[in-house]
Amino acid sequence: MAPGQGAQTPGFLIPWIADDSVGAELNWLGAVAGLDLAHYGSQADADTIKDTAIAQPLLVAAGLCALKALFGAGSPAAAVDLAAGHSVGEITAAVLSGVLSAEQAMVFVRERGEQMARAAANQPTAMTAVVGGEPQAVLDAIAAAGLTAANHNGAGQVVAAGTLAQLEALSANPPARARLIPLSVAGAFHTEHMEPALAKLAVLAKAIGAADPQTKLLSNFDGQAVAQGQAFLARLVNQVAQPVRWDLCLQTMAELGVTGLLELPPAGTLAGMAKRNLEGVETFALNTPDQLDQARDFIARHADAKSAGASVAKAAQKSGMPRAAQAVLSASTSHSGAPYAKIISVGSAVPSRVLDNQYMCQFIDSSDEWITKRTGIKQRRWIGEGEDLRSLALTAARQAIAKSGLGLSDIDGLIVSTVSHYYQTPALAPLLAAELGLSDAVAYDISAACAGFCYGIAQAEALVRAGHVRNIVVIGAETLSRLTDITDRSTAFLFADGAGAAVVGPAQVNGIGPVVWGSDGSQYEVIWQSADWEQAVLAGKPPVIGMNGQAVFKWATSYIAVAAKRALEAAGITAEELDVFIPHQANNRITDTMLRYLKLPEHVTVARSITKYGNNSAASIPIAMDELLASGQAKSGQTALIIGFGAGLVYAGQVVTLP
Numbered sequence: 001m002a003p004g005q006g007a008q009t010p011g012f013l014i015p016w017i018a019d020d021s022v023g024a025e026l027n028w029l030g031a032v033a034g035l036d037l038a039h040y041g042s043q044a045d046a047d048t049i050k051d052t053a054i055a056q057p058l059l060v061a062a063g064l065c066a067l068k069a070l071f072g073a074g075s076p077a078a079a080v081d082l083a084a085g086h087s088v089g090e091i092t093a094a095v096l097s098g099v100l101s102a103e104q105a106m107v108f109v110r111e112r113g114e115q116m117a118r119a120a121a122n123q124p125t126a127m128t129a130v131v132g133g134e135p136q137a138v139l140d141a142i143a144a145a146g147l148t149a150a151n152h153n154g155a156g157q158v159v160a161a162g163t164l165a166q167l168e169a170l171s172a173n174p175p176a177r178a179r180l181i182p183l184s185v186a187g188a189f190h191t192e193h194m195e196p197a198l199a200k201l202a203v204l205a206k207a208i209g210a211a212d213p214q215t216k217l218l219s220n221f222d223g224q225a226v227a228q229g230q231a232f233l234a235r236l237v238n239q240v241a242q243p244v245r246w247d248l249c250l251q252t253m254a255e256l257g258v259t260g261l262l263e264l265p266p267a268g269t270l271a272g273m274a275k276r277n278l279e280g281v282e283t284f285a286l287n288t289p290d291q292l293d294q295a296r297d298f299i300a301r302h303a304d305a306k307s308a309g310a311s312v313a314k315a316a317q318k319s320g321m322p323r324a325a326q327a328v329l330s331a332s333t334s335h336s337g338a339p340y341a342k343i344i345s346v347g348s349a350v351p352s353r354v355l356d357n358q359y360m361c362q363f364i365d366s367s368d369e370w371i372t373k374r375t376g377i378k379q380r381r382w383i384g385e386g387e388d389l390r391s392l393a394l395t396a397a398r399q400a401i402a403k404s405g406l407g408l409s410d411i412d413g414l415i416v417s418t419v420s421h422y423y424q425t426p427a428l429a430p431l432l433a434a435e436l437g438l439s440d441a442v443a444y445d446i447s448a449a450c451a452g453f454c455y456g457i458a459q460a461e462a463l464v465r466a467g468h469v470r471n472i473v474v475i476g477a478e479t480l481s482r483l484t485d486i487t488d489r490s491t492a493f494l495f496a497d498g499a500g501a502a503v504v505g506p507a508q509v510n511g512i513g514p515v516v517w518g519s520d521g522s523q524y525e526v527i528w529q530s531a532d533w534e535q536a537v538l539a540g541k542p543p544v545i546g547m548n549g550q551a552v553f554k555w556a557t558s559y560i561a562v563a564a565k566r567a568l569e570a571a572g573i574t575a576e577e578l579d580v581f582i583p584h585q586a587n588n589r590i591t592d593t594m595l596r597y598l599k600l601p602e603h604v605t606v607a608r609s610i611t612k613y614g615n616n617s618a619a620s621i622p623i624a625m626d627e628l629l630a631s632g633q634a635k636s637g638q639t640a641l642i643i644g645f646g647a648g649l650v651y652a653g654q655v656v657t658l659p
Contacts, residue, residue: 001263001270002063002096004087004244005055006183012266013041013062015288022065022289029061032106037061052120052186056088056113057106063092063264064102069292070299077214079303082225082258084218084249086270087151087189088112090236097213099229104208108236111204115197116240120187122196127151127161127185128170133178141178145170150190152247154277161188194241201237208233216256221405223248227338227506228470234409242405246270250277252508260302262286262295337467341460341504342511343659344406344471347399348500348626349392350613353384357493364489371493376588380496380614382481389420392499393432393477396622400501401436403659406471411503413442413472415459417452417618419647420479421445424533432475442469449527450584450646451517452476452618453500454653457642458515460504471505476618483529485544495545496614500622502659510657513571516563517652526551527647545647556586557593560645564653565598567641571655575600579638580628580658584645585610585620605633617646625658634658 017023017038030037040049040058049055063085067076076083076096085093091109094100100108127150130138135158142149142160147170151159160170167182174180187193210229219226219235223245226232250273253261260282263271267285274283284298356379357368371377383392393416401411414436416429429443442463448455453476463469480495504512531543564583568575581604583591588610595606607624616623621642628634636658643653 001261001274002083002085002089002092003059003263003266003269004085004089005052005059005189006185007266007269008049008055008059009266010044010046010049011042012287013038015290016062016065016069016265017042019069019289022069025065025068026061029064029102029106032103033057033061033110035110046184050184050186052117053113056116057109059088059266060091060105060109062266063089064095064105066264066286067092067096069289070295075214079299080215081303082216082218082253082256084253085220086246087220087239087244090220090239092264093217094210094229094232094236097215097217099210099213099217099232100208104210108201108204108208112197112201112240115200116187116189116194119194119196123193124164125162125188125191125193126164126167127159127183127188128167129181129183130158130160130170130175131179131181132156133175138175138178141170141173141175144173148188148191149243150188151244154247154250154273156276157273159183161191162193163188190239190241190243192241197240198237201240205233205237218249218252220244220246220249223250223252224506225252225338225508226470227467231410231470234407238407246273247277250274253281254278255509260284260298262298337465338506339465340507340510340512341464342507343457343656344503344505345400345403345659346500346502346622346626346629347396347401347403348498348619348623349395349399350381350498350616350623351383351387351392353382353387354379355382360486360493363486364492366489366493374587374589375494376608376610377493377614378611380493381498381616383479383497389418389477389479389499390428390432390435392479392497393418393428393475393501394435396477396499396501396619397432397436397473397475400473400503404471404503404505406503406505408437409439411438411441411471411473413460413463413469414438414475415443415456415472416445416475416477417448417456418445418477419447419449419452419617420477420483422482428477429475436473442472448618448644448646448650448652449648450586450615450617450620451644451648451650451652453621454515454642454644455517455650457502457504457512457656458517458652458654461512461515464504464506471503473501473503475499475501476620476622478617478619480545480615480617483543483545485530485546488544488546490549491545491547494547494615496616498613498616498619498623500619500626502622502625512657513567513655515652515654516567516570517650518563519648519650520555520559521648523551523555523649524647526555526649553587553590555649556590556645557597560643560651561594561597563651564594564641564643567643567653567655568598573639573655575604577639578604578641578655580605580607580634580640582607582621582624582628582640582642584643585613585624586615586645618644620644629658
């Protein structure tokens with residue numbers, strides 16, 4: 001672990017500089033940063049090294065010197081399983097993991113310190129630690145004073161940041177049983193006050209060729225390991241103005257089963273937090289060079305230096321495999337994928353045009369009562385003037401990306417599931433990727449009808465875990481009104497328009513369960529398109545969708561209900577452990593039959609968005625998920641079963657953790 005700003009004290013580098021090799025390294029890093037770091041680390045007073053432009057390079061250089069003293073010319077990643085840094089300490093952790101060179105780190109931290117110092121100079125701001133108190137009461141008091149909870153440091157400590165007047169307001173009305181401790185920093189870091197620093201840092205980050213981590217590297221943004229170096233660098237930029245979630249980093253350490261934590265100099269702060277939050281985990285605070293041998297022993301006792309790639313490579317050599325094949329195998333095992341994946345966020349978009357059952361009955365022999373009883377539908381949404389498939393998909397995707405907290409540079413994939421994109425080529429996905437501002441993104445369409453969103457989630461999960469993408473957007477989007485025969489009594493009232501999107505990214509705990517999916521092509525005529533596009537062109541009119549409703553109902557309430565149960569079993573949970581059920585919004589009677597088969601208890605929240613939105617195919621599940629979360633009927637972290645089924649016949653389902 002590498003500490004953040006505020007950990008520095010006058011003279012803390014004196015014992016290190018006494019070693020000639022460390023002194024030489026410090027002088028070199030100081031030359032790169034354009035600062036006399038040896039002077040600042042040994043002779044400068046507290047006020048001098050409080051200056052952000054000095055403190056940040058000084059802290060990173062101290063950590064890098066300690067790393068070199070610990071490991072010499074060897075790679076720390078060979079002996080260390082995980083690296084994390086608090087605030088500016090993330091830069092040190094990035095060097096340990098091989099993402100940045102020491103020189104790149106010093107250039108970046110020099111610019112970071114200078115830009116943050118300039119931002120801090122715009123208005124007098126500071127930070128105060130709030131120790132103790134009831135957690136929610138502390139957050140409420142911070143918010144009441146107009147402050148930001150800039151550092152979440154685990155049980156019993158939150159750091160408030162803002163203007164001096166706001167901090168005075170907090171001091172006048174502190175939370176009960178809490179102690180306020182002003183920190184030795186020169187600004188309200190990790191808040192909106194630092195946003196002026198972002199622009200130049202983003203330009204610098206684009207010029208740095210970051211490598212992928214050689215060991216797990218946790219991010220202050222969400223406590224998760226980041227598998228790609230450029231994505232971590234982008235997060236380093238954004239983190240300047242975002243709260244540090246060290247509490248989530250500690251949580252991930254616990255989930256990964258960390259047994260030993262070594263803090264680099266100036267050590268003590270993070271080791272103390274770990275002792276309060278991670279019971280049974282041994283800590284080591286490295287502060288002086290005479291502790292180096294003890295530190296190496298500590299690392300050796302806790303480290304697991306074997307990697308899967310090395311084991312596979314050795315096995316390949318022993319087997320007599322040709323060198324070319326060994327090279328391919330070595331490359332495949334070195335892919336830096338994530339242990340698991342999760343849905344980070346979800347967004348949705350529906351058209352503005354609302355059509356009720358009375359409107360539809362103008363064109364078919366039916367009634368509001370009959371449609372409601374047979375399907376559950378009261379209204380549906382169809383596109384109107386200025387709306388189309390592209391605009392709906394863009395809106396849903398932008399919502400999901402905004403909620404994810406990721407920058408566009410963090411996202412390098414886009415999957416679109418649709419059956420209503422009229423162009424055979426190009427696909428809709430690359431066009432959307434360009435409009436969203438995604439650079440060189442993997443982008444492709446899939447056609448799996450009403451199961452398309454679940455198909456997309458399954459593919460996204462596999463791509464993230466394989467390391468082929470970092471974060472990927474999955475979109476289900478349809479304008480089925482363009483494919484609806486408004487005079488067909490069996491389908492006119494069913495189909496609707498809309499779009500839903502989810503961002504899928506890496507996770508340290510499983511957020512997307514095994515997919516249960518398949519098809520029955522022998523029933524392809526149960527849901528059909530009336531003509532192929534060649535026939536439609538010759539006929540001079542677009543094709544429409546037809547359906548044998550009774551056959552679909554029988555298949556969905558028998559085979560798909562069984563598939564839903566298999567998805568629960570594949571995830572290793574029971575019906576009683578499920579929180580939310582989000583089936584494709586095809587028909588409320590189908591949903592009711594599946595509920596009875598699955599024997600879901602009453603506490604399970606069931607999606608019924610079909611009542612307002614109709615059947616919008618691949619978009620129905622993400623729209624329903626977004627609506628449940630927005631309304632509070634479902635909550636982040638709950639376990640949900642999603643399952644889609646439709647034309648093909650195809651189906652797919654999995655258990656997911658809600659974002």
